[in-house]
Amino acid sequence: MSGAGDTTPEHLTQRQRDKEARKEMDHSSNAHDATGTAAGKCPVDHSSPAPREVVPSTALPVVDMPRLKQVLSIWARPEPYLKKCRATYGSRFRVTIIPGVPLYVISAPDDVKQMFTAPRDVLHTGSSNTPIEKWTGQNGLAWLDEEEHTARRRGVMPSFRGDALKRVEQEVVRLAEQEVASWPRDRAVSVHPFAHRYTTKVILEVLFGEHRPSCEDEMFREVMKMLEFNSRPATMRPFHLLPAWKMKLTRMLRPNGVNEFLTRRDRVHRMVEAAIEERERSGESGDDLLGVMLGITDADGSTPSRTEMRDEIMTQFLAGTETTASAICWALEFLTRHPRVVERLREEIEDGTGDAYLTAVVHEVLRLGPPIQQIVPREVVKPIEIGGVRYQPGDRLWASAYLLNRDEHNYPQPDEFRPERFLGVKPASHTWIPFGGGHTRCLGDRIALVELKATLTEILTTCDVERADAEPESAHSRTVVNIPRNGARMVFRPRRKVKAGAATA
Numbered sequence: 001m002s003g004a005g006d007t008t009p010e011h012l013t014q015r016q017r018d019k020e021a022r023k024e025m026d027h028s029s030n031a032h033d034a035t036g037t038a039a040g041k042c043p044v045d046h047s048s049p050a051p052r053e054v055v056p057s058t059a060l061p062v063v064d065m066p067r068l069k070q071v072l073s074i075w076a077r078p079e080p081y082l083k084k085c086r087a088t089y090g091s092r093f094r095v096t097i098i099p100g101v102p103l104y105v106i107s108a109p110d111d112v113k114q115m116f117t118a119p120r121d122v123l124h125t126g127s128s129n130t131p132i133e134k135w136t137g138q139n140g141l142a143w144l145d146e147e148e149h150t151a152r153r154r155g156v157m158p159s160f161r162g163d164a165l166k167r168v169e170q171e172v173v174r175l176a177e178q179e180v181a182s183w184p185r186d187r188a189v190s191v192h193p194f195a196h197r198y199t200t201k202v203i204l205e206v207l208f209g210e211h212r213p214s215c216e217d218e219m220f221r222e223v224m225k226m227l228e229f230n231s232r233p234a235t236m237r238p239f240h241l242l243p244a245w246k247m248k249l250t251r252m253l254r255p256n257g258v259n260e261f262l263t264r265r266d267r268v269h270r271m272v273e274a275a276i277e278e279r280e281r282s283g284e285s286g287d288d289l290l291g292v293m294l295g296i297t298d299a300d301g302s303t304p305s306r307t308e309m310r311d312e313i314m315t316q317f318l319a320g321t322e323t324t325a326s327a328i329c330w331a332l333e334f335l336t337r338h339p340r341v342v343e344r345l346r347e348e349i350e351d352g353t354g355d356a357y358l359t360a361v362v363h364e365v366l367r368l369g370p371p372i373q374q375i376v377p378r379e380v381v382k383p384i385e386i387g388g389v390r391y392q393p394g395d396r397l398w399a400s401a402y403l404l405n406r407d408e409h410n411y412p413q414p415d416e417f418r419p420e421r422f423l424g425v426k427p428a429s430h431t432w433i434p435f436g437g438g439h440t441r442c443l444g445d446r447i448a449l450v451e452l453k454a455t456l457t458e459i460l461t462t463c464d465v466e467r468a469d470a471e472p473e474s475a476h477s478r479t480v481v482n483i484p485r486n487g488a489r490m491v492f493r494p495r496r497k498v499k500a501g502a503a504t505a
């Protein structure tokens with residue numbers, strides 16, 4: 001175990017390497033300095049790169065904390081835990097969270113880049129999704145790797161792009177108007193359940209488009225109740241893998257919520273299966289996810305099974321709803337502490353001249369409050385060298401969006417909410433990774449951005465928003481996402497009409 005005061009040669013080498021990497025980054029950003037002078041003065045001879053020493057992953061520092069404490073820290077107080085680890089161990093360290101699994105947190109941009117661009121047969125994601133298997137089953141995109149993943153992703157892609165995206169966008173705007181209008185006014189509420197309701201309605205559009213199943217309303221209600229389980233600590237336990245007798249005992253301990261969750265999930269499964277059957281019988285095609293899946297024929301002539309379609313739909317109920325609801329909550333958490341940003345946003349919305357500032361705000365929200373702080377771990381299946389470290393099969397790489405985003409080398413004054421940093425600037429793909437990257441980059445990224453923009457526009461146009469609590473809300477886990485601890489407690493007041501040109505609160 002390597003603690004803060006560890007002085008093993010490997011540890012020193014690691015720290016030195018981090019330092020060198022930072023110098024190199026500083027150097028390259030200076031080289032693009034607006035004055036154009038730094039490039040001419042470069043003291044480094046790039047024509048002969050120094051030979052690099054490669055260390056095995058086992059030489060990386062190990063977080064010196066009991067496993068249970070680490071699990072609780074990542075669940076209840078992820079931010080101070082990750083920050084402390086980074087300050088103590090640098091940009092690569094091993095955490096002990098899953099027994100027997102060497103899990104390496106990485107946060108140097110070049111490491112993340114190499115991880116995202118590694119060949120598909122070297123790093124896998126499928127096996128790392130055990131924590132969400134209880135919802136998604138094992139036959140959705142999230143569980144697949146290599147050719148199977150490529151084929152399925154290509155197959156379902158049309159429901160996330162092109163005309164399907166345009167259709168979803170229209171519905172996103174309509175739903176934002178309808179849902180925000182229904183949120184309570186003039187009393188303190190946690191925004192999370194309302195935002196979650198909205199994002200789940202959007203997902204129904206992605207899944208079924210205009211071909212809504214006859215059980216739609218009941219399915220919506222059950223899915224919402226099923227997902228309530230995500231706020232319980234038991235959600236992180238892979239209890240579905242327990243032997244039958246232990247599972248029976250776990251279900252009998254009613255306060256843990258497991259029995260209720262499994263009962264509801266089985267109900268949702270039956271409804272989704274009925275929806276698939278109903279659609280098959282109707283013979284109606286469409287660019288919604290179910291319509292697209294029903295039209296897939298693989299090279300060998302096979303079509304996705306009903307279980308595969310069901311698991312794909314279940315995956316969206318989790319992946320597409322919790323994440324965007326979290327982002328909406330973080331957006332309000334940050335905006336209500338920055339009235340100047342709200343003022344500028346309103347000016348842009350009222351001018352109707354474009355959405356450059358709104359886009360920058362959304363990018364900054366996802367930087368400062370990434371709904372998924374740690375991107376799905378990559379399992380090493382063939383040895384790979386990343387950033388001078390040799391990782392072996394069985395190792396897992398856990399890229400930290402949170403640490404990348406809060407690194408002053410990537411973002412000056414990283415803890416401040418400053419949308420201006422993204423004004424006219426496209427976020428870089430290896431320092432801004434709320435949607436992950438590479439072969440498994442989020443499929444719903446464009447839909448999520450539209451949802452965020454539509455809700456913020458609607459809220460700011462129709463309401464004045466006040467914080468219910470003065471203190472900032474810290475991050476709290478909700479399965480694989482995190483949300484503001486109290487779900488972003490706000491008071492929505494009907495917006496006072498203001499004279500043109502007057503400042504708004």
Ligand code: HEM
Nearest residue numbers: 319320323324327376434435436437440441442443444448
């Ligand atoms: C702000 C909102 C969202 C965030 C922050 C987010 C984040 C992520 C992340 C980090 C991943 C894993 C990427 C990787 O492994 O590199 C992912 C995957 C995925 N997301 Fe999202 N997501 C959001 C919204 C959505 C929405 C709205 C949908 C559906 C409409 C969606 C569907 C998916 C799917 C299907 C995958 C799996 C992709 C694959 O394995 O190929 N997400 N998302």
